[in-house]
Amino acid sequence: AAQLILSALEKADVSDADAFRAALREADFESVRGDFEFAANQHPIQDIYVREVTQVDGTWTNRVVGPSLQDHSDVYGDDCQM
Known part of the structure; x- marks a missing residue:
């Protein structure tokens, strides 16, 4: 923000x-999530990533597996009259 x-x-x-x-x-x-823009209804269009908590060399870490949704917007964006 x-x-x-x-x-x-x-x-x-x-x-x-x-x-x-x-x-x-x-x-x-x-953005830390990559490309960022707003849809017509002012909700973000962004990539959503799958992450996995794993243990590496005895330390727990959170790693990115990959994108699960790319350029994702909410399902009502096309219906917005803004």
Whole structure:
């Protein structure tokens, strides 16, 4: 959320609410989940990853198995009138 807000602040002044909202919709930042954008209903479109907790050299760690969904949006996104 902080990265999203910072990216919008770099493009628009908060005193111009319409410009700031437009800058938020652009979501111009590097997400830890990869490419990130908003659908028409303002829900994120993003990759969802499968992770596995495994023990490596006696230490428990969380590793990425791979993406389970790519460019995933919620199922109601196409029905949104926004």
